[in-house]
Amino acid sequence: MTQPILLRGGRVVDPSRKIDAQQDVLLAAGLIEACGRGLAAPDGARVLDCAGMIVSPGFIDVHCHLREPGREDVETVATGARAAAAGGFTAVCAMPNTDPVTDNQAAVGFIIRQAQRAKAARVHPIGAISLGQRGEALAEFGEMIGAGAVAVSDDGRPVASAQLMRTALEYARTFNIPVIDHCEEPTLSHGGAMNEGIVSARLGLKGIPSEAEEIMVIRDILLARRTKGHVHLAHMSTVGSVELIRWGKERGINVTAEVCPHHLTLTEDRVGAYDTNAKMNPPLRTAADVAALRDAVADGTIDLIATDHAPHHYDEKEQEFANAPNGIVGLETALAVVHTKLVAGGVLDYPRLVERMSCAPARVFHLPGGTLERGAVADVTVFDPRAEWTVDPAAFLSKGRNTPYAGEKLHGRAIFTIVDGEIVYTMPNTTR
Amino acid sequence: MSGALGKDLLGLEPLSAEQIKLILDTAEPFKEISERAIKKVPTLRGSTIVNLFFENSTRTRISFEFAEKRLSADPVNVSATGSSVSKGETLVDTARNLEAMRIDMVVIRHGSSGAAQFLAERIKSNVINAGDGMHEHPTQGLLDLLTLRDHFGGLAGKRVCICGDVLHSRVARSNIWGLRKVGAEVAVCGPRSLLPSAIEELGVTVFDHIEDAIEWADALNVLRLQIERMTGGYIPSLREYNRVFGVTRDRLARAPRDVLILHPGPMNRGVEIDSDVADGDHSVILDQVTNGIAIRMAVLYLLAGGNPTLAESAKAAAR
Ligand SMILES: [Zn+2]
Ligand SMILES: [Zn+2]
Numbered sequence: 001m002t003q004p005i006l007l008r009g010g011r012v013v014d015p016s017r018k019i020d021a022q023q024d025v026l027l028a029a030g031l032i033e034a035c036g037r038g039l040a041a042p043d044g045a046r047v048l049d050c051a052g053m054i055v056s057p058g059f060i061d062v063h064c065h066l067r068e069p070g071r072e073d074v075e076t077v078a079t080g081a082r083a084a085a086a087g088g089f090t091a092v093c094a095m096p097n098t099d100p101v102t103d104n105q106a107a108v109g110f111i112i113r114q115a116q117r118a119k120a121a122r123v124h125p126i127g128a129i130s131l132g133q134r135g136e137a138l139a140e141f142g143e144m145i146g147a148g149a150v151a152v153s154d155d156g157r158p159v160a161s162a163q164l165m166r167t168a169l170e171y172a173r174t175f176n177i178p179v180i181d182h183c184e185e186p187t188l189s190h191g192g193a194m195n196e197g198i199v200s201a202r203l204g205l206k207g208i209p210s211e212a213e214e215i216m217v218i219r220d221i222l223l224a225r226r227t228k229g230h231v232h233l234a235h236m237s238t239v240g241s242v243e244l245i246r247w248g249k250e251r252g253i254n255v256t257a258e259v260c261p262h263h264l265t266l267t268e269d270r271v272g273a274y275d276t277n278a279k280m281n282p283p284l285r286t287a288a289d290v291a292a293l294r295d296a297v298a299d300g301t302i303d304l305i306a307t308d309h310a311p312h313h314y315d316e317k318e319q320e321f322a323n324a325p326n327g328i329v330g331l332e333t334a335l336a337v338v339h340t341k342l343v344a345g346g347v348l349d350y351p352r353l354v355e356r357m358s359c360a361p362a363r364v365f366h367l368p369g370g371t372l373e374r375g376a377v378a379d380v381t382v383f384d385p386r387a388e389w390t391v392d393p394a395a396f397l398s399k400g401r402n403t404p405y406a407g408e409k410l411h412g413r414a415i416f417t418i419v420d421g422e423i424v425y426t427m428p429n430t431t432r
Numbered sequence: 433m434s435g436a437l438g439k440d441l442l443g444l445e446p447l448s449a450e451q452i453k454l455i456l457d458t459a460e461p462f463k464e465i466s467e468r469a470i471k472k473v474p475t476l477r478g479s480t481i482v483n484l485f486f487e488n489s490t491r492t493r494i495s496f497e498f499a500e501k502r503l504s505a506d507p508v509n510v511s512a513t514g515s516s517v518s519k520g521e522t523l524v525d526t527a528r529n530l531e532a533m534r535i536d537m538v539v540i541r542h543g544s545s546g547a548a549q550f551l552a553e554r555i556k557s558n559v560i561n562a563g564d565g566m567h568e569h570p571t572q573g574l575l576d577l578l579t580l581r582d583h584f585g586g587l588a589g590k591r592v593c594i595c596g597d598v599l600h601s602r603v604a605r606s607n608i609w610g611l612r613k614v615g616a617e618v619a620v621c622g623p624r625s626l627l628p629s630a631i632e633e634l635g636v637t638v639f640d641h642i643e644d645a646i647e648w649a650d651a652l653n654v655l656r657l658q659i660e661r662m663t664g665g666y667i668p669s670l671r672e673y674n675r676v677f678g679v680t681r682d683r684l685a686r687a688p689r690d691v692l693i694l695h696p697g698p699m700n701r702g703v704e705i706d707s708d709v710a711d712g713d714h715s716v717i718l719d720q721v722t723n724g725i726a727i728r729m730a731v732l733y734l735l736a737g738g739n740p741t742l743a744e745s746a747k748a749a750a751r
Binding site for chain 2: 196197198200201202203204205206207209273274315318319320321322323
């Protein structure tokens with residue numbers, strides 16, 4: 001039996017119940033027992049003083065890469081889950097582009113077992129859309145979902161075939177899961193290393209035009225309209241994508257979308273003198289794109305924020321820009337980056353931050369959590385909005401160190417991350 | 433060591449107009465050395481220079497080697513093509529090895545944009561970019577500037593059109609930066625499929641028709657068309673390229689003024705340029721080759737430490 005926990009005196013932000021008030025939260029037997037003022041601590045309860053803290057339903061990252069199986073030197077399910085907890089995430093969804101690909105129920109079961117052993121954030125596997133992510137034949141959605149997968153995606157590889165995407169959307173309806181697409185028209189993006197524009201022209205790097213993303217965004221929206229399937233668009237990066245999603249939503253098409261902290265805060269200029277920590281796919285775009293994405297995440301056109309956490313070994317990033325792999329780590333910086341740049345920047349308020357990083361991910365992916373309603377799983381994030389810290393990749397729990405935010409001063413940090421009523425992360429030097 | 437140019441020469445984009453003028457002025461006296469019976473001065477005696485060529489370029493390598501030898505340096509040629517290890521490992525490992533060997537300068541040619549910068553950040557030796565991917569080829573840009581300046585007497589206000597595959601050309605980028613910094617007007621002309629889509633934002637005019645470019649220009653810098661660009665689907669055929677964009681005698685005959693012709697070589701005669709133009713009265717293509725050695729001597733000399741006042745002693749050395 002887990003020890004009850006009373007979170008006393010924090011600012012409870014729970015948009016699922018439209019709450020933003022100073023309250024206590026009582027957790028017992030792995031569930032939310034009660035929320036309210038002046039709750040009494042039951043016998044044997046641990047009481048955590050949360051004065052000055054934000055207490056919210058646990059953050060959920062629907063898009064990360066944990067590299068196991070295949071590249072355990074870069075990340076494992078366990079290190080990823082611990083990094084997630086350190087970043088305030090109580091649950092993450094792991095993309096299937098592992099080696100071998102997570103395209104069958106055994107592979108899904110393996111990840112779930114690894115996650116259970118880690119006793120950190122929950123890990124929900126995402127199964128592949130196609131066998132081996134080869135873009136040819138559908139993987140066994142039903143079997144994978146039976147084993148615990150929560151969505152399907154060929155992320156890491158775009159779904160080039162419109163027919164396959166159509167079939168996936170139709171077939172996924174049986175299981176009521178989202179089909180996640182990495183929107184990239186491969187013949188347009190081929191060989192590209194960064195956004196196509198003035199900076200790529202200057203640096204002599206092959207560019208990836210916005211249209212490579214947007215063509216697939218509108219294709220997927222139209223296929224969702226045809227099939228009535230649920231398409232979830234990963235890591236949106238352009239003004240045009242935002243406009244197309246808005247168009248789709250206005251017509252009642254079943255489309256949801258995510259944006260990453262880096263696309264909300266950095267532009268193509270960050271590539272500077274070929275800094276591979278600014279190399280990602282989709283690439284960092286322009287200031288106009290960043291502004292449109294900020295508006296979209298503020299008004300809900302983009303439903304949620306996800307990290308696309310993509311750890312790489314340092315010497316893989318330590319090479320010429322065009323040859324370096326795409327991606328950055330994000331689990332341990334996402335909350336602070338969003339808090340520092342978007343909340344303090346006036347783009348999001350606290351309820352919307354929690355909505356985009358907890359409630360919406362749970363709702364869109366049909367996951368436990370995302371609410372502090374009585375009887376819900378006791379997944380809670382307590383974060384200190386005033387905690388100032390400097391990003392030091394050497395201190396990450398993730399094995400990945402590849403971040404463009406190294407050395408940046410941020411504020412906002414998870415103090416306690418609670419999963420199933422158990423504290424899985426306490427910020428070091430926290431005396432409570 | 434670092435002199436008036438800083439530690440490295442990675443491109444013309446980071447240089448000021450003054451630095452570019454300094455290099456061109458320093459190159460002038462070095463031209464004369466190549467005219468002598470004994471084409472050698474002791475300026476860089478005792479310094480070791482590695483010519484690190486990950487990509488084949490006989491012309492550029494030989495030009496650097498001549499420049500190094502005429503300054504009495506000890507060049508070592510390393511060609512790292514065809515290595516079985518991945519390019520990234522090679523470059524990092526190469527940097528570590530070069531650092532351990534305490535060489536004085538590295539001249540690097542590499543197929544990846546940013547490779548020279550990558551190396552420069554990791555070693556203490558001076559690094560000279562001899563062409564990195566589609567990024568820059570600064571000494572080529574400088575020798576083009578020197579050739580134009582020799583011919584026109586100055587560069588400010590001169591109109592230079594770069595013709596052809598600007599998209600994949602490091603020569604084009606170095607020319608654009610260099611020419612604009614010294615006050616020339618720059619245009620580009622070629623099929624849009626071979627121009628970067630944001631090219632206007634670099635401050636250049638775009639001509640879609642070679643006839644318009646010729647009418648506008650004082651000089652054309654005709655780029656080599658890589659044959660593989662055709663199979664890459666950028667243009668339908670070499671024949672059509674010549675018909676639509678070729679620099680031909682007929683087209684030049686209709687120009688309102690004499691148009692100077694430059695080409696970085698090697699040429700595809702009958703594709704981007706016709707033989708009678710390449711070998712014609714207004715072609716300065718061979719002057720470019722000669723100037724290339726002087727420019728490289730100037731760059732080596734300035735990076736080796738010299739300070740600008742030493743340009744005087746370079747003149748003395750050349751005397
Ligand atoms: Zn992706
Ligand atoms: Zn991803």
